[in-house]
Amino acid sequence: MSAVLLVEDLSVSFGGVRVVDGVSFQVPVGGTVGVVGESGSGKSVTALAILRLLSGAEVTGRAYFEGADLARLPEATMRALRGARLAMVFQDPMTSLNPGLRIGEQIGEPLRVHSGATKAQALREAERLLGEVGVPEPSERVHAYPHELSGGLRQRAVIAMALACGPNLLLADEPTTALDVTVQAQVMEVLVRLQRERQMGLLLISHDLGLVAERCETVVVMYAGQVVEQGRARDVLRSPRHPYTRGLLSSLPPLSGARARLTEIPGVVPDPREPLAGCRFAARCALAQPRCRAAKVEWTGTGPDSGVRCHFPLEGAR
């Protein structure tokens, strides 16, 4: 299957401090890839780097969108891609909507920018899009300001905004984190339905392993700016090979079986300003050995889109 997005060895540094280090993955046409990891693991920065929206950052590596190397595109071409064929949904719908503009104006903005739609045309289309993402009474909601909508409706509005021009790839950065569980499910249903209808690639950034397990074909696990494990979601989540992935899964409460204390991952993500000789997870890893702290750990591929970054990868089931 051809890739709508191919990321190769992407690294991002701010003032010499590397926060994303050699990230590689691909999103197939119409496919869903989940990127998981704790806060500060570099998930959102990776997405913003792909869109070239990080000011003051030094970005190396390659990101190919439909075969085009995004780093080499002139800014005007890149701007023409953003929102039209390559869109992003931001984490917090309250802060990613302009509080001073009506919802209809904001959803219509990409249409006005890319399609040259008039104000009236953009507003009509915004109303249709709001209906499409399941917002009740869209004709009234287009005239509302963000603060007049609930969290769920705001997130749907943000999704409608990103989908306005029918992108081929959607980068969704924690699209349901700010929502309660029932609304999360509704919003994800909307995204998946639209993805199916439009054959749109979806990069789902989340720290919710349950959501990723349910919706994604491939999962990319990030830790401290690096991809530590990658593979088919089913395989990675059933038989994690990196102790960090296993730690993430162990910290999820089981819905059935005997009651047991949840296992937490001790410690915190290392400070990117302090260089580490060995594995970045070693200080928190219960299975760490002297070699883990001393020797740099390389990526070991186990398939075309799978691999693990660990000196002593786990074998067998969870």
Place this chain on the structure above:
Amino acid sequence: MNLRAKVGGAVLVVLLVGSATSALWTRVGGVPDCVFGLDPLFPYETVCSQTLGGLWRSLALGLLGGAGACALALVLALVSRAGGGVVDAFVEKGAELFFSIPDVLVLISLAFVARAVQGGESVSLPWMAASLVAIGWAAPTRMVQNRLRSLDRLDFVTAARALGATEWRVLTRHLLPFAWDYVFAIFLLRVPAIILTESTISYLGFGLPLSEPSLGKYIGDHWRLLTGEDWLDVAPAWLLLVLVVVSFHWVGNGLLERAKKVSP
């Protein structure tokens, strides 16, 4: 807005209206007569007409100078933002360099230039206003630059860029609408600074002509009265100068606090 800002605003309205209409009710022989009587140095004028005329000129210079400085600051901040990189750093460092130049010395130098160009021993009101703009742009430029930079980091601005908005669209629809209240507060805080600077210059004799004094010029011409029995004749000018400066500060700070509070 807080109470002090409201009081300051009310005082400013009274002072503006009072000084603008002063000519109607402070003429010699007019009704009512000035309670302070005739000006000891200029007996054809009352203390009231001189002081209120001075207040009007001080206010006009403060408002013109403040508006000009803030307009220039806005233009420079926009140019630096549009230019980015080197242009941005040039404007920033240029403004910082300007802080190290003493305002009063620049104004005195410009007064000498005015005397050479226009003749006479004083400076015209338009020249003084232009000089005040020339020395007043640096601080507002840095403040507007910083405001636009902090707005630029907001999520909805990044989201607009992620949807393909041009920089012009980002500026006009997502940044400037949230910067105007801040710019207006900066303007209100700039006015008293300019009034005080102009008063100092005029006090030293490098400002407006004797026939059209500002508050500073009036105080400078009448400073000897402070040690004599006519000291009350110069007290209104001092009082008005303090009152107008404090009032602008109260309103400006109130608006600045409000702008920060309602900022997205």
